Amino acid sequence: MIYLTGENVFTFNSGTEFSQFERLDLFKRQGKTAKLLLRNYNRLLAKDIATHKLDPTTVLNMYDYFQEAVGLQRKKCPxxxxxxxxxxxxxxxxxxxxxxxxxxxxxxxxxxxxxxxxxxxxxxxxxxxxxxxxxxxxxxxxxxxxxxxxxxxxxxxxxxxxxxxxxxxxxxxxxxxxxxxxxxxxxxxxxxxxxxxxxxxTQDQLYTFFLNEINALEPGVFISDRRTLDNCVLNVINAKQKLAYIHSVPFVDDKKPQKGILPAYRTALTVGNFDQVIFPTKAEANTVLQVFESKLNVAVAPDSWVKVATSPKVLPKQKVLIYVGRIAEDKNITDLLKCFKAMYLQDATLRFKLQGYFSNTDYQTKLQQLVSELHLQDAVEFLPYQNEPKLYQDATLFLNASPSEGFGMNMLESMAHGVPIVTYAIDYTENNLVKNDINGYNVKNKTPKLLAKKALELLGDSENYHKLSKGALKTATKYDAKAFSAAWDLVVSE
Incomplete structure (x- = not known):
């Protein structure tokens, strides 16, 4: 049995939860038994599980377990x-x-x-x-x-x-x-x-007790995906393996790793705590090992997998730019809007769709005001958070201005639909995922105008666009179900 440990299936999930959903799905396809063990109380969990199309038999909530409500069928209560x-x-x-x-x-x-x-x-x-x-x-x-x-x-x-x-x-x-x-x-x-x-x-003590009860019934491999749960997983008795997955960049300063590791990551990155620490890219694993002269037992495995489209895109007349993901300060959405403004001044037929959930209402108001100040109300659309493949299918180009990514699941998903990427150059994404002249472009001088310039150049060259769309699909095949399974087979020993 493989146990993924998590806080919740949220109404609005982060990349960490989506990574867990992807693994649950693929482990099931492989014939492996896996469960997502959740800590937080959530009276709407059954609805959220259905919304995200999860198999309810693979999700076990601690409160449900102790309330003896596991597997309970819904009965409407007027x-x-x-x-x-x-x-x-x-x-x-x-x-x-x-x-x-x-x-x-x-x-x-x-x-x-x-x-x-x-x-x-x-x-x-x-x-x-x-x-x-x-x-x-x-x-x-x-x-x-x-x-x-x-x-x-x-x-x-x-x-x-x-x-x-x-x-x-x-x-x-x-x-x-x-x-x-x-x-x-x-x-x-x-x-x-x-x-x-x-x-x-504490709730974490209760959760540790819960994990031990589950492991006593069926011993298994435990994977800690959230740093808030690392100590809980480490306190499981007689687990077959204890693994930590690092989804994001753990350094205090992304540009200067030598300044140290964020406090939340110290437990996971302390030698001897976990049997293995898993990173989404080899580059990030090497940085941790080299900069901190660490003897961690590391592994590399993707945090998501994709279904790859069969046909590359042809540059359409109506060009739609997209961004998918959390709409938050740390994703630098203001630069994306300024970038699009520079592009819109050159081509007023362009449209920009941003899909995701806002980190808070203040930031939502700030972005909506910026759209108004830039006079982009007719060209920019914020779409509600949902899993909508059609957005990628209709998209022409994916824009990204985030200053830091552990991997870039949203960009990988775009490439799986043949959508090229234009992004700020980011450690662990540049060359690992987004490669210049192959599937998109990394803009080293991180300004909205230069991001816009590179995007306009791409949209003005139909032959190059088609080539990059092919390259995006080729890159995505390295993260399909087969590749994902092979990587994880090297990590997990049931």
Whole structure:
């Protein structure tokens, strides 16, 4: 068994989660048994699993496990048919499509929120005292059972959280108390688990216990993909292998690795902790070994794989530039917009589509204001986060201005559709993935104008564009299912 350890299947995932999804899929295709073991509580997990088209039998959440809700089939729970509520005495008054009031003898005693993306199904119920203070709140799982109940301190902060089994029994209780002036979770009590109670100080201790329980049932190989979970994996008893995967660049200064490693990576990159530390490129592994004179046992394996299109692209009349990924400050999206402005001044028929999720609303507002200031409202479109192959199929060119990438999954995905890349030159992407005159261009002097200049040159040469599209497909074949499997077979020994 191969165990991938993760925090969650989020509504908005990062490249780390997508890498795990890809590995789960391919391990299954290879006939290997693998599971994604998740730490965080997520009452919408069943929905998120379906959204990302994951096999639910390959995803196991710690809270689901202790709540005895693994494999539970969904049963819709309309808020007006709640068995826990005596509707002869309590009256539900609809306010809008998302909220209803709960009244008793004419007094407001609670509010019911509709489950997201549903009509009339209960999501959570907040109860009030006579003074209007929140006294407790019930949360319902996507699958239709009351999953968690919160109580509150007088100041409104959380006091306790009780996680329930579908039968209504309490499986786990978290106590929140003042610690250094802040209300924080201070105790995790697992109740009557196999006939005993267990108490833990932190969620990570509970997660380590969970990992050991799973490994005791079926010993396997554990892969830590997130640095927040490294110590949990290291504390698994009798694992067949303990591996750490480094998805991004671990250095304090990307341009000067000798300045040191980011604190979050120290556990993973300490000699003797993990059986192997896996990097997406040989260049990054060599930098760690050489700069820090390390004796780490390293391996190289891609963090994703792609299905490669069969035909290269021909330069179209309507040219669409794209960026896919997190829309965040560290991805330097402002430079992309300035680059496109310079291109748009030369060719007003160009269009630019950016697909992903914003890191925060402030950054979203900042970018939308910049689009307005650059007078690009009719040419730039921000698309919602989703897995949409058609975007790549209709794309002409992929632009990237990120200053740092461990590999560049989004650029690889573009190349798998025959879309050439024009990017700022980045360590571990330049030459490893994006190669000048083969599948795109790396711009060493990192300015929007020079990025625009190189992109315009490419879009003005149909013969060269077709050649680079062919090169993109050829590069992508090095990361297809067969190549991915071969690399991972050298790393994982079940």
């Amino acid at each position: 808020l007006r048919l709640l068995k826990s509520m005596a509707l002869k005495d309590h009256h539900i008054v609809g306010i809008d499509n998302n909220t209803s009031e709960l009244r008793y003898q004419g007094n407001l005693i609670g509010k019911i929120a509709v489950m997201p993306e549903t009509v009339g199904l209960v999501g959570d119920i907040t109860y009030f005292d006579r003074m209007g203070h929140t006294i407790f709140k019930e949360y319902w799982d996507w699958r239709g059972f009351r999953s968690m109940v919160e109580t509150y301190h007088p100041d409104g902060s959380i006091a306790t959280q009780q996680f329930l089994k579908p039968t209504g029994e309490i499986a786990l209780e978290i106590t929140h108390m003042y610690l250094d002036g802040k209300i924080l979770p201070t105790s995790y009590k697992l109740i009557a688990y196999r006939g005993k109670d267990y108490v833990f100080d």
